[in-house]
Amino acid sequence: QSALTQPASVSGSRGQSITITCTGTINDIGSYNLVSWYQQHPDKAPKLIIYEDSKWPSGVSNRFSGSKSGNTASLTISGLQAEDEADYYCCSYAGSNTWVFGGGTKLTVL
Amino acid sequence: EVRVVESGGGLVQPGRSLRLSCAASGFTFDDYAMHWVRRAPGKGLKWVSGISWSSGNIGYADSVKGRFTISRDNAKNSLYLQMNSLRPEDTAFYYCVKSSRADIRGQFDYWGQGALVTVSS
Numbered sequence: 001q002s003a004l005t006q007p008a009s010v011s012g013s014r015g016q017s018i019t020i021t022c023t024g025t026i027n028d029i030g031s032y033n034l035v036s037w038y039q040q041h042p043d044k045a046p047k048l049i050i051y052e053d054s055k056w057p058s059g060v061s062n063r064f065s066g067s068k069s070g071n072t073a074s075l076t077i078s079g080l081q082a083e084d085e086a087d088y089y090c091c092s093y094a095g096s097n098t099w100v101f102g103g104g105t106k107l108t109v110l
Numbered sequence: 111e112v113r114v115v116e117s118g119g120g121l122v123q124p125g126r127s128l129r130l131s132c133a134a135s136g137f138t139f140d141d142y143a144m145h146w147v148r149r150a151p152g153k154g155l156k157w158v159s160g161i162s163w164s165s166g167n168i169g170y171a172d173s174v175k176g177r178f179t180i181s182r183d184n185a186k187n188s189l190y191l192q193m194n195s196l197r198p199e200d201t202a203f204y205y206c207v208k209s210s211r212a213d214i215r216g217q218f219d220y221w222g223q224g225a226l227v228t229v230s231s
Contacts (some may be wrong), residue, residue, distance in 0.1 A: 003154075036217045038155070045205065045224065046147075046155065051217035089155050097160060097169025097214045099145070104154035 004029065004090055004102035011108040017078040020105045022090030023071060028100055030071040034093035037066055037075045041086045050075060077107070085109045112136040112220045114189075114206045119225030122196055130225055132189040132206030140164075140184035143209035143216055146191050148202035149224070158204070159191065163212040174200075196229045203227075 005023040012018040022035070029035055037050040048057050050066035053073065063084075065076045073092070077084055090102040118130040132144070145160040159170045159180040168180060179192040189206055203224035209216035 003156075032215075034215060034217075038218070040155075045221040046218075047221070048217055048219050051210065051219075057219065087154075091155075091157070091218070093215055097167050098171065099157040099160065099169075099214075101147075101155045101157055 002100070004092060004100055006088075006090060006102035006105045008103070009106045009108065011110055012077075012080045013110045014080050014082065016080050017076060018080065018107065020075045020077075020088055020090075020107070022073040022075070022092075022102045024073070024092055024100070025071055028071075028092040028094040029068065029073055031095065032093045033068075035066065035068055035073040036091045037064070037073075038089045038091065039086050040089065046089065080109050082109050112208065114208055114220060114222040116204060116206045116222045116225035119204065119227045121228045121230065123231050124197060124229055126196055127192070127194045128196060128227060130191040130193065130204055130206075130227070132222060134187045134189065134206075134208070137208065139182075139187040141212055143167075143212060143214050144182060144189045145207040145209060145214075145218060146180060146189075147205045147207050147218065147221075148200075148227075149205070150199070150202040153202075156202075160209070160214045161189070162214050167214050169214055193227070196227075198229050201227060201229045 038046040040046040054066040146158040206222040208220040
């Protein structure tokens with residue numbers, strides 16, 4: 001159950017696009033179409049923004065998009081807005097009734 | 111409105127036990143799996159444990175296996191986490207999380223506000 005690997009921080013200017021990568025292994029990301037992404041603002045509960053690799057929950061902006069290739073998943077945020085500044089976590093099912101999160105990425109909007 | 115509300119957090123000495131509870135409302139509780147996820151101060155999210163709708167499938171993170179026990183009471187719309195042999199590294203906010211499916215493979219679609227557990231002498 002090793003954590004998925006994410007960059008500790010990314011930054012971008014308002015209106016630009018950024019991509020956060022999430023690297024796992026054949027035992028988690030590479031074996032299941034069950035990668036999800038969560039946004040967490042300070043002192044708030046996490047919020048689901050992408051599920052099953054690339055699907056949007058109801059009410060989530062389509063400025064957020066997910067993709068996957070092999071053992072690596074990616075979250076792209078287009079048209080960056082100030083309110084996008086938050087921590088972002090990837091998560092994957094890892095088999096045998098277990099899940100694993102990434103270490104989290106702090107997004108700064110310049 | 112879907113709501114999950116944690117209770118039972120607090121300060122506990124190393125080696126002691128604590129039981130977290132989660133009260134669910136606004137959805138048919140026994141149609142969905144449930145999970146516990148924690149976030150230690152200054153750290154990232156970590157999945158702790160999950161339980162399917164019927165309690166037939168249960169999973170634990172390696173770091174808590176053998177010490178923590180997840181359970182649910184569908185008649186009371188409640189989820190529990192019994193935490194034994196607590197260690198300082200268990201200090202964290204513990205979130206009760208609803209799954210999007212009846213089995214453990216569903217995504218985490220609704221989160222509580224978290225209950226703080228502090229393990230310290």
